[in-house]
Amino acid sequence: MDLELSVREKELAAKGRDFCDQVLVPLELIADEHGEVPMERRAAIRQAVRDWGLAGINHSKENGGLGLTMVEQTVIEEQLGRVTNGLWSCVWRPPVSLKFGTAAQKRDYLQPSCHGERRGCFAITEPNAGSDPRQVETTAVRKGDRWLLNGEKWFVTSYNASDFIIVHAHVDNDPNKPTLFLVDKPAKGMTHLRSPKFMHNFAFDHAELRFENVEVPADRMLGDVGQGLELTKDWFVEARLQIASHALGAAIRAAEIANDYATNRVQFGKPIRDFQAIEFMLADMAVEIFAAKSMLYRVAWEIDRKIDRKLIHGRASALKLFCSEMAGRVIDKALQILGGRGYMRESPLERLYRDIRVDRIWEGTSEIQRLVVAGQIRKRGFDVYSGWE
Template sequence: MDFRLPEEARVWAGKVREFVDHDLIPFEVEAELNGGDLRPEIRQRQRQKALDFNLSGMDAPKQYGGLELSVVEQVAIYEQLGRVTNALGWCFSEAHKWMFEACSDDQINRYVVPILKGERHECYAITEAESGSDVDGLDATARQEGDHYILNGEKWFVTSANLADFAIFQARLEGGIHAGAHVLFFVDLDTAGIEVIDTPLFSHTFEAHHPTYRFRDVKVPVANRIGDEGAGMDYTRAWFRRERLMIAARSCGAAERLLEEVRVFANNRLSNGQAIAQYQLVQAMLADSATELWAARLMTYEAAQAHDRGEDLKRLHARCSMVKLYASEMVGRVADRCVQIFGGRGYMRENPAERFYREVRVDRIWEGTSEIQRLIIGGIFNKRGLDGLIGSTNT
């Protein structure tokens, strides 16, 4: 099987790599030492360049002004964005393909197209205190009253909400023929009844916060319901598949950056008269890290190619879980080894290895924990066999 990237993906990787190297990485330490914030003119310049590339529209249909890139091209972009710390790569919001499939023309005009133009910014209000990876266990409710729904619930870890002006809110329906089923809504964050009750601090130093919101009798029009009643989980699964694949891509980019940095250090750091790169124990850590990165990268791009080939949805779902599981755990091991090779320098916040060590840890938690990914993989394997997961050499 040929895993070489197509020319279009290599071009995108090159453009975004230059953007990362020249416009994002030089400001990592400034962001780290200032609570994740950069000077407004710098952040605006980064956002404008992302808009100039139309990164907000990489997954969006061309008829709406998007790029409609292949999944392989998008993975190539996100791999390069993964090379930067402090979430500086989160300088754009993104309109996903599923939104155009699920939303009405009115919703596309009011919410989705403005994302493409950089005029509006979204966040996802899905997770709850007792239903993290178990999205099906939501307590939030939506009850229809005439031409409106009444929303109630408490949402945790609403990533980037401090930078957003609307949320995608997931709840269970109360009453009606679809009672108990899931439903999604667009909710403007200035709507009456929405309250920020906590903004916890986390290990990473990001401009994007993860506050806790309470929705109390929040009134939203029926026109803000995304898709049909009861279809909410279908859209959430589509979002999860993409997010898991792109987490894997970012993990590969982070591991590459770590290995680039530590290789230079190990070849210049002298101990007992020779570069530490010559010591076999250091070489073993580098060898294991490079090998695992190669494996993760091959898995990630093959999963992306499977999407572009239009393979069976359940197999795609399994593969996204597999690559998210393997790549997120891989980059954690690579970061740990690189901190060890850097020694005391690796424990300094100005060192990218220290920042990655903190930042990549959450990739084994959000968008489904490693444990949840294993349950998904194991469940599909038990039902469909190995071919249902990864195919076989005969197909």
Template sequence: MPFDFQPSDEQRMLVETTRAFIEKELYPLERQIDKLGHVPPEIGKELKEKAKAVGLYAANMPEEVGGGGLDVMSQMLFERELGKVNWALQKFVGRPSYILMACKGEQIEKYLLPTVRGDKSEVFALTEPGAGSDAMSITTRAEQDGDDYILNGGKHFITGVGEPDFAIVFTVTGMDETKRGPRKRITAFLVDRGTPGFTIRRGPRCVSYRAYDNWELFFDNVRLNKRQILGEEGKGFAVASEWLLGGRVFIAANCCGKAERAMELALDWAATRKQFGQTIGKFQGVSFKLADMKTEIAAADALTAYVCWKLQNGTMTDGDAGMAKLFATEMLGRVTDQAIQIFGGMGLMEELPLEMMWRDARVERIWEGTSEIQRHIISREMLRAKEQ
């Protein structure tokens, strides 16, 4: 099937609605929340209600659970627009973790549906001090005790907005023998805030997305019932894989949007700022930078759209997702840096959003799998294909 994507009228309307919402409701708050280092609860609540009113909240979730039911290509366009604004604000245009679709039985009413409605919020708790890129090195353990599990350990760099109502926690629940030797059996649990032994604490402040909360989670003999297992025991990574891979592609779309905003700011400046009797855009040193930005953004957009199309058609590989995430995040770093170069010293002043976008862009090459991990995934896939 050849790849040929042209947005439908409905998708164009989605983009226009999202863009209008961002420009009216989110851009005016960016500098305020960046300086505060958090989003005040009353502002967050108001934004959530406004997002619901225009039909943007939980747009990524299926219609049968109360979501917007966006297909992959529509969500790509949605994420691209949202990427233009700070993560701490765009998160209030809620996109619950798709992994919650693995909820079953009483979990649906307790976790899935309230999260889709915006009544509850969750965090995805995988990373640990000794297990970042190497997710299989997690040490947080849940030891079985009859029908219960006793959870001990900790997580860090767990991001979200506001203190979460529950965490999706990945733990070790045993070992499996494989052809390559013993392998940890990973299980995901739904852990409620307020459970005895479960402590949530703010982590260090990050220079990127300063107002996007960073949490540390601690578990001291936390007793959980087997009914709190998300999916099946020992299948934690299985329920997470689709969400993680899709997440990388949508981060790529997010970065394309942010890069476009940076380019447009630089373009406006180059077309109006005068030096030596003419606008600086007429100088080759500036105009070539603009040309490179436009080209790189177009290339990242094309790659991201192609990989999303493959995801929608069930043919996307780990390497495909890795390529989109790798190229788009590194492109964003180059574009924001060149935009500041065009502005000169003014680009680093707080009166403009560029210095904030420049700082924010840096973490994109780290979270959801570093650039080095993406290169490893891509090359491994290439080499394995040759071995077959």
């Protein structure tokens, strides 16, 4: 087993870090002050993503992307995770479900999304449906050559940066027929209710939408009737790896800041890292990061080896669970080491502290991840997590 990154992987990691430091980090305080990236800056950021060669990192060259392996994507995403305010979202990853579209859908949605000419957001969560997608109340009813969508969606991330929405609905109000639909903005009958404020500030918004007899042409159904949940699961696996990567990057940045501060901050005549209380916190942070990084790259490597899809789903849940909770612990310790300076809004640690909390909630709460892990053990045995395949 070769655990060394290739020359290309190291180059991609360096590119991700340089892009983060040179393009995204200077936007942190701006995004935090405004609550999101100001509209007048967005076009320049999109062009920067293209110029740096980071457009469409999660899709094949055939579909307009870069054709990167999962390990190659992960080395980039880890570095992007160092930035605060969700600014990593500026480096777009078109929804993975689009690769299952028709040739026309790939031409009209996926390829221009990879190039940054279009952008899609995903609408699945509802007032009464979060962890349990079978509770979705948004319906799709066929009427001639069109579908009529009715329902309400919450937490539609990056709505105001997108020009189309992938809507998860139940055909004929049947929870056994979850189906995805491509809805272009603006759409008659679709209302943007509001974009509420959250604990963190984010590059773009998280909208609430209402659909009232929104007409969708039949050729805008993505996949087949009843296939929506399966396509969503593929998206969840990718999203959970992305969250794990970002959590790791955030934890590393926090640890680096704390380590530097502990080295240079002198109290009682010596650097505070010389006090065992601080030294042990740094040691615990390092061990947690080491474990998370090992876990992350193993799962990415296994995806590239195309091991069993259900096994990957189970391990991605374990990965997201561990990395999101690990980052919370590491960043909390880092902020404690900096004391009052870490608690100031101008400190990256304060922003990271707010940012990282949502990683234990979105794309499946920690509790849902534990259910997935427990289910895998029940069905397949403990070797799912203690073995190799």
